Amino acid sequence: MDSWLQLAIDLALILVLIAGVAQFRDRKRARSGNFTAALALMSALGILLYRYPVLEPAVVFGALVAGAAVAGLVAVRVRMIHMPALVAFQNGAGGLAASIVSLVEMERAGLDPAVVNVGVGILGLVLGAVTFAGSMTAAGKLSGFLRQRPTVMPGHAVVLAGTVLATFALGALAAVGISVPAWLPAVMIAPALLAGVAIAVRVGGADMPVLISFFNAGTGLAAAFCGVVVQNSFLIACGAMVGASGTILTHAMCRAMNRSIVKVLAGGDVIPAARMPGFDESAGAAGEPRRREDDRRSLRAALSAVRDAGSVIIVPGYGMALAQAQADVVKLADRLEKLGKTVSFAIHPVAGRMPGHMNVLLAEAGADYEKLKQMDEINPIFKETDLALVVGACDVVNPAAIHVEDTPISGMPILLAYEAAHVVICNLDESPGYSGVDNPLYTASNAILLWGDAKASIGQLLESLGISDSR
Amino acid sequence: MNDLLLLAVIFAFSFVAGYFLILRVPTQLHTPLMSMTNAVSGVTLLGALLLFAARMxxxxxxxxxxxxxxxxxxxxxxxxxxxxxxxxxRKEGKMPQPGGALERRDDLKAPSQSASDNP
Known part of the structure; x- marks a missing residue:
């Protein structure tokens, strides 16, 4: 009887959670959706504490306050460019928690299959540890503590394959009721941690959105497994929903790069720039020193292109975020609109370091949501547009993805910026993007190149359009 | 309650419901979506608290x-x-009005000032 009551309560809470997630379909209700989801979790927490009082309330309460206080401080202070690192870090914390709970619950039950589901427990333990190590590695890469380029560890494939096989073998043994030695689950943590690091170090730069989505799904599943171990259906539902969300985002990111998840995680097909067809190493590396005269001429050309344009599409990339230029870009967009031009932003799904990253950066800077256009929506409009303004983006506007075969980005959907009458490019330098593929757009006849700090370039454009307070 | 089948059904139901709801989330909201689902995955807190209901x-x-x-x-x-x-x-999409422009510029300055406090 008691358990039926618990089930009814859990189902009600699951419906509240679903209601919260459902509100994310509409951006005006998303904030209340977030609140609704938080409410579902808080209610579950309150009911759980009421039904199963903790033995040491002071200690547990202290831990809750400490965790929440640190979390609150970080959440208030973090800047939007660091969101991917924060999400990865939080995700790692959740993964470790799932791992610990699975381990402690299994060991407390003496790994007795009659009391606790050891097979699922081992899956939860290992998956939690993998996502913890992987997410923390990703967070380290994103915040610059670790090398950003993809790295291959010695014995990479062995560690990965060995961990996966051992986990499933152990899980299967436990599932059919063969008893597992008491020390084994705890020992599994070590290879799981290694495997997490092995997955994450192989991925870098523009592939990070895939990696983060992947670990997001992983923590969700780890939480769901953990829910089976502690027999809590609300926990399972939450984990399943996060798993679904992470799966969708991983798929969306892979599709936006025309790559499979296996290829991204294996990191095999990022070819060094020097080996790219049609790439002359000496020209890229040594190049002619830039002349000031050329720079001035391009600035004049860019200015007249901006002045004459009736319609402008701005294409932001991660370089805009690195240059901290988003506030100035939004200011420029507002200024252009005041001059009677139509302005919109073209956002590639994988621009930035996590799904939707560019939108958050621009929204923080005050950009109008209705002007943030997704790729499918904006691509047909480029050819009727007078000016495409590329700010810190390279691969996502690289026509080589369409016209050149056998490059890492061949077949990747791109923003068709090159179809605009003029293309002004505010990038740091002419080096290729993360993929290492040379960008033919840089030598196109309709392209005007403003090399250098994007914030400075945008500032110059703003200044000449008559905004005095451009920083 | 201890029925593994029931738990599997709950898992499947939530996964499918979540899948179809989240497919409809606009790409512009993908970062907040991921951040919210990330928070939800911390629900293992319930499991951790359950552990404290018995001696260890x-x-x-x-x-x-x-x-x-x-x-x-x-x-x-x-x-x-x-x-x-x-x-x-949540900010309403509006063309910058002559009166509203000043307000808007203050909006832009506020985050960058607080940001510069950070090392």
Whole structure:
């Protein structure tokens, strides 16, 4: 009887959670959706504490306050460019928690299959540890503590394959009721941690959105497994929903790069720039020193292109975020609109370091949501547009993805910026993007190149359009 | 309740419901979406608290306490930062009006000033 009551309560809470997630379909209700989801979790927490009082309330309460206080401080202070690192870090914390709970619950039950589901427990333990190590590695890469380029560890494939096989073998043994030695689950943590690091170090730069989505799904599943171990259906539902969300985002990111998840995680097909067809190493590396005269001429050309344009599409990339230029870009967009031009932003799904990253950066800077256009929506409009303004983006506007075969980005959907009458490019330098593929757009006849700090370039454009307070 | 089948059904139902709801989330909201679901995945906090309903040895007690802190960090931080992000998206889409322009410029300055306080 008691358990039926618990089930009814859990189902009600699951419906509240679903209601919260459902509100994310509409951006005006998303904030209340977030609140609704938080409410579902808080209610579950309150009911759980009421039904199963903790033995040491002071200690547990202290831990809750400490965790929440640190979390609150970080959440208030973090800047939007660091969101991917924060999400990865939080995700790692959740993964470790799932791992610990699975381990402690299994060991407390003496790994007795009659009391606790050891097979699922081992899956939860290992998956939690993998996502913890992987997410923390990703967070380290994103915040610059670790090398950003993809790295291959010695014995990479062995560690990965060995961990996966051992986990499933152990899980299967436990599932059919063969008893597992008491020390084994705890020992599994070590290879799981290694495997997490092995997955994450192989991925870098523009592939990070895939990696983060992947670990997001992983923590969700780890939480769901953990829910089976502690027999809590609300926990399972939450984990399943996060798993679904992470799966969708991983798929969306892979599709936006025309790559499979296996290829991204294996990191095999990022070819060094020097080996790219049609790439002359000496020209890229040594190049002619830039002349000031050329720079001035391009600035004049860019200015007249901006002045004459009736319609402008701005294409932001991660370089805009690195240059901290988003506030100035939004200011420029507002200024252009005041001059009677139509302005919109073209956002590639994988621009930035996590799904939707560019939108958050621009929204923080005050950009109008209705002007943030997704790729499918904006691509047909480029050819009727007078000016495409590329700010810190390279691969996502690289026509080589369409016209050149056998490059890492061949077949990747791109923003068709090159179809605009003029293309002004505010990038740091002419080096290729993360993929290492040379960008033919840089030598196109309709392209005007403003090399250098994007914030400075945008500032110059703003200044000449008559905004005095451009920083 | 102890029925594994029931738990599997709940898992499948939530996964499918979540899948079809989240497919409809506009790409512009993908970062807040991920941040919110990330907070939800910290629900292992419930599992960690359940552990404290019974006696444990010191090692397990320490581990569980760490799990409580980590999961709380995940849940609280996730929801808080999602709320902060979604505030940006609530701004009504409006053309900058002559009167409103000043206000808007202040909006732009505020975050960059607080940001410069950070080292």
């Amino acid at each position: 040895d010191t090692l397990h007690r320490t581990l569980s306490l760490a799990a409580v802190i980590l999961a709380t960090f995940n849940v609280a931080g996730g929801f808080a930062v999602t709320d902060r992000m979604l505030k940006f998206f």
